[in-house]
Amino acid sequence: MRAVPPGVAEQPSGPGSLGAALVESVRRTGASAGVLYLRDDTARALDLAVLCGLPDEVAWPWHRVPLATATPVSVAVREERLVWVGSQEEMARAYPRVAVSLPYRCALAAAPLSGRTRCWGGLVLLWPASHPERATRRETGHIVAEARGIAHRLDRSPEPPHLPEQPLRVPLAPSSPYGSRAGAAAADFAERLPEGALALDLEGRITFVNGVAADLLGRSASRLLGTRPWQSLPWLDQPVVEDHYRTAVISREPVEFTSPHPPDRPLCFQLFPDASGISVRITPVSEEPPPGQPPAPAPPRLPRVVSAASSTAHTGRLYQLLHLASALTETVAVNDVVELIAGQVLPAFGADGLVLSAADAGRLKITGWHGYDRETLERLDGLPLGTQLTPAGQVLSTGVPAFFGSTEEMAEEFPRAPLLSGKRAWAFLPLLISGRPVGCCILSYDRPHAFTADERAVLTSLAGLIAQALDRARLYDDVHGLALGLQEALLPRGLPAVPGLTLAARYLPASHGMDIGGDFYDVIRLDDTTVAAVIGDVQGHNIAAAALMGQVRTAIHATAEASPDQVMAHTNRVLLDLGTELLVSALYARIDLARGSAQLASAGHPPPLLHRPGEPGAVVGLDPGPLLGIDHGSDYPVNHLDLPPGSTLVLYTDGLVEVPGTEPDQTTGDLAGHLHRHHGEDAENLVDRLIRRAWPTGRHTDDTALLLLRTRSRGR
Numbered sequence: 001m002r003a004v005p006p007g008v009a010e011q012p013s014g015p016g017s018l019g020a021a022l023v024e025s026v027r028r029t030g031a032s033a034g035v036l037y038l039r040d041d042t043a044r045a046l047d048l049a050v051l052c053g054l055p056d057e058v059a060w061p062w063h064r065v066p067l068a069t070a071t072p073v074s075v076a077v078r079e080e081r082l083v084w085v086g087s088q089e090e091m092a093r094a095y096p097r098v099a100v101s102l103p104y105r106c107a108l109a110a111a112p113l114s115g116r117t118r119c120w121g122g123l124v125l126l127w128p129a130s131h132p133e134r135a136t137r138r139e140t141g142h143i144v145a146e147a148r149g150i151a152h153r154l155d156r157s158p159e160p161p162h163l164p165e166q167p168l169r170v171p172l173a174p175s176s177p178y179g180s181r182a183g184a185a186a187a188d189f190a191e192r193l194p195e196g197a198l199a200l201d202l203e204g205r206i207t208f209v210n211g212v213a214a215d216l217l218g219r220s221a222s223r224l225l226g227t228r229p230w231q232s233l234p235w236l237d238q239p240v241v242e243d244h245y246r247t248a249v250i251s252r253e254p255v256e257f258t259s260p261h262p263p264d265r266p267l268c269f270q271l272f273p274d275a276s277g278i279s280v281r282i283t284p285v286s287e288e289p290p291p292g293q294p295p296a297p298a299p300p301r302l303p304r305v306v307s308a309a310s311s312t313a314h315t316g317r318l319y320q321l322l323h324l325a326s327a328l329t330e331t332v333a334v335n336d337v338v339e340l341i342a343g344q345v346l347p348a349f350g351a352d353g354l355v356l357s358a359a360d361a362g363r364l365k366i367t368g369w370h371g372y373d374r375e376t377l378e379r380l381d382g383l384p385l386g387t388q389l390t391p392a393g394q395v396l397s398t399g400v401p402a403f404f405g406s407t408e409e410m411a412e413e414f415p416r417a418p419l420l421s422g423k424r425a426w427a428f429l430p431l432l433i434s435g436r437p438v439g440c441c442i443l444s445y446d447r448p449h450a451f452t453a454d455e456r457a458v459l460t461s462l463a464g465l466i467a468q469a470l471d472r473a474r475l476y477d478d479v480h481g482l483a484l485g486l487q488e489a490l491l492p493r494g495l496p497a498v499p500g501l502t503l504a505a506r507y508l509p510a511s512h513g514m515d516i517g518g519d520f521y522d523v524i525r526l527d528d529t530t531v532a533a534v535i536g537d538v539q540g541h542n543i544a545a546a547a548l549m550g551q552v553r554t555a556i557h558a559t560a561e562a563s564p565d566q567v568m569a570h571t572n573r574v575l576l577d578l579g580t581e582l583l584v585s586a587l588y589a590r591i592d593l594a595r596g597s598a599q600l601a602s603a604g605h606p607p608p609l610l611h612r613p614g615e616p617g618a619v620v621g622l623d624p625g626p627l628l629g630i631d632h633g634s635d636y637p638v639n640h641l642d643l644p645p646g647s648t649l650v651l652y653t654d655g656l657v658e659v660p661g662t663e664p665d666q667t668t669g670d671l672a673g674h675l676h677r678h679h680g681e682d683a684e685n686l687v688d689r690l691i692r693r694a695w696p697t698g699r700h701t702d703d704t705a706l707l708l709l710r711t712r713s714r715g716r
Contacts, residue, residue, distance in 0.1 A: 018161070019050045019170035021153060022123075025146040026052060026172060029139070031125040032106075032252050032275065033172070035059060036150070037073055038113075038121040038161050045343060046073060046121055047163055053126070053172040053275060055203050055249060061101045061324070063167070064343040069330065071098055072110035073122040079661075080119055082144055083110040086133030097326040104250040105129035109140075111147035115155040123147040128252030172275045196282030204228045204245050213282050216267060235262055248273040258285055324348070324462060328469040334358075334477050337469050338368025345462070346370065346443065349455060353423055353444035356466075357392070358474060359385060359437045364392060367470075371444070376421050385437060390417045392440045395430040401460050402428040406448040425449035427459055431467035438467045490550045496525045500593045500645075502710040504683040506691065508655070509703055518545035518584075519653045519705040522553055524560045529594040532560050532567075535651040535707050536586035536605065548575075548582055552628070556588070564588045564601035568625060568636035572603070575629035584628040587651055591643065593711060598641040598649070603628045606657060606664070609650040609672050610641070617676030619668050648679055648686075648710045655704035656694050667694060683708055 026034040033053030037046035046065040072083040092099040107127040113120040196213030248271040255271040270281040353371030357364035387393040391402040404410040407418040425445035431438040495503040518538025555574040587605040602624035625636035657667040
């Protein structure tokens with residue numbers, strides 16, 4: 001079987017080759033479906049590249065997956081490990097956002113595509129609901145091996161993988177071994193059956209219907225073929241009907257339901273799925289036999305029996321809205337909202353452009369965009385809230401979204417608007433909270449687009465969710481900006497120039513949350529050959545911690561000329577006199593560049609890293625004293641250290657080494673080895689390298705301060 005259509009490039013990393021590799025992985029692991037994700041150019045998200053065994057609409061909410069989100073594939077890639085989810089209940093516990101838009105019984109595995117030098121993306125495999133909840137060690141080994149095989153294929157490619165505009169869908173089931181005569185015989189056999197027979201492909205389209213089924217459904221076979229039943233038969237246009245089909249496709253379990261056929265003839269539908277599609281058996285329910293004729297035998301009952309209820313919205317759109325709603329609740333900053341809309345809302349609705357504007361001082365200020373050039377954005381930025389140039393003013397004043405399927409429709413009401421951007425269709429969504437305008441979200445298309453009723457309904461509902469997310473994100477950005485501004489004001493504006501010493505420092509706020517921390521560092525030049533370096537961490541993440549951090553720095557500066565133990569003891573007394581309940585860890589180093597030595601005193605702080613020429617990197621063994629702020633009589637032993645020219649000393653706070661799932665001692669030991677391997681690099685690059693080593697994804701969970709000092713000959 002050819003897994004990809006003719007004409008698709010077969011390079012080692014081309015979509016055709018990856019499609020064939022995905023199909024083989026699905027078969028060898030016994031899975032029922034598979035999805036292949038590749039990292040985008042920014043390495044901050046995963047893009048869906050290839051899928052098999054699943055309907056396209058099921059995968060649409062997951063067309064683009066940011067690495068920072070909590071999904072099986074993002075966790076697998078971010079942490080470079082296999083993720084196994086054995087049941088829907090486990091999915092709801094561990095990944096509630098995924099469970100909302102994928103509420104079907106199945107087992108799922110996600111594995112990273114770990115190559116020689118990078119992780120290319122992720123492999124997702126699904127199994128039917130009949131699969132045991134726990135995977136065997138042998139099975140997980142096979143899954144990891146398949147992911148590595150695909151990664152090695154990407155490693156060998158002379159060019160990076162090229163993502164197609166749309167994900168490549170490859171068939172999973174082989175073509176039928178029957179010839180045309182056997183196929184005709186099978187069709188004749190189905191026509192002779194006394195009950196309805198229908199076949200659906202994995203996308204839900206009707207591929208075969210016998211005469212009895214056509215009669216029961218009330219439509220000719222020619223009008224049914226190629227359509228989806230819930231679209232071509234109004235009385236089946238119910239969310240639960242489409243949901244039954246999805247359940248059968250994903251769980252691979254037989255499904256049964258009844259639905260009333262107008263005016264009063266209920267029909268029983270039995271769905272039997274496999275890798276190529278679904279066979280459907282249709283029989284009347286409770287039909288009385290003619291007088292004198294025995295009743296026809298009832299079809300065997302399947303375990304699942306559900307009665308359909310009427311509705312007008314499609315299940316796919318409902319799950320799509322639930323997925324996007326749950327995703328919007330996880331956004332924090334305005335940039336998160338923009339990335340979510342551009343990465344997930346635009347693909348879900350086939351849009352090409354986005355303009356997200358926030359109401360600010362009576363004008364619409366553009367806060368995010370996608371698919372527009374700078375010149376166009378300059379024309380659209382800063383329009384009055386009541387503008388008549390575009391429909392934005394009208395939708396904000398009325399609160400009613402506006403949809404324009406073509407430039408002609410737009411020009412009838414707003415003649416100049418089509419000339420502003422070159423787009424061909426638009427959806428203007430007002431962002432309102434309790435009647436207050438928050439902004440406007442514009443989705444645009446490069447070609448005419450007919451907005452269906454369910455698209456309009458979902459986009460209208462989505463506008464309210466975007467409004468709340470945008471308003472919350474703007475508040476976060478404002479407060480977070482003030483907090484970071486305060487923190488930066490309390491930290492040194494720059495490092496002093498010291499002959500014979502190279503300095504580099506970083507302060508990184510936690511990746512989540514808007515509170516500020518108490519991590520700090522400082523370098524104090526005492527004379528031409530002596531310098532003091534200090535790093536510390538005030539307990540807590542709030543204004544009180546930041547204020548106390550400023551007082552600690554002042555106390556240290558006041559006695560910086562003293563020995564390290566006296567500096568720590570004085571600062572400890574200052575904290576106790578302040579009466580604060582917060583504790584502080586600190587490390588003070590007095591470095592004598594002329595003698596090539598250092599004296600260190602620690603108040604419960606993590607030990608520094610050290611590399612000396614010709615020696616391996618090491619964690620410095622210190623005799624620490626207690627945390628600052630505990631007892632007036634605390635002693636802080638002085639530790640002596642040789643620092644010949646070319647030595648590198650790294651001071652840091654615990655946010656660098658307290659990585660979830662890893663012991664701090666293990667992390668510090670790894671960083672010491674990393675320092676040894678890269679000690680010759682530029683100091684600024686080395687600081688960044690150490691941070692990336694500890695937190696490769698950049699999603700550090702605590703504030704982190706890091707100070708690097710490298711001694712050199714004074715003439716250099």
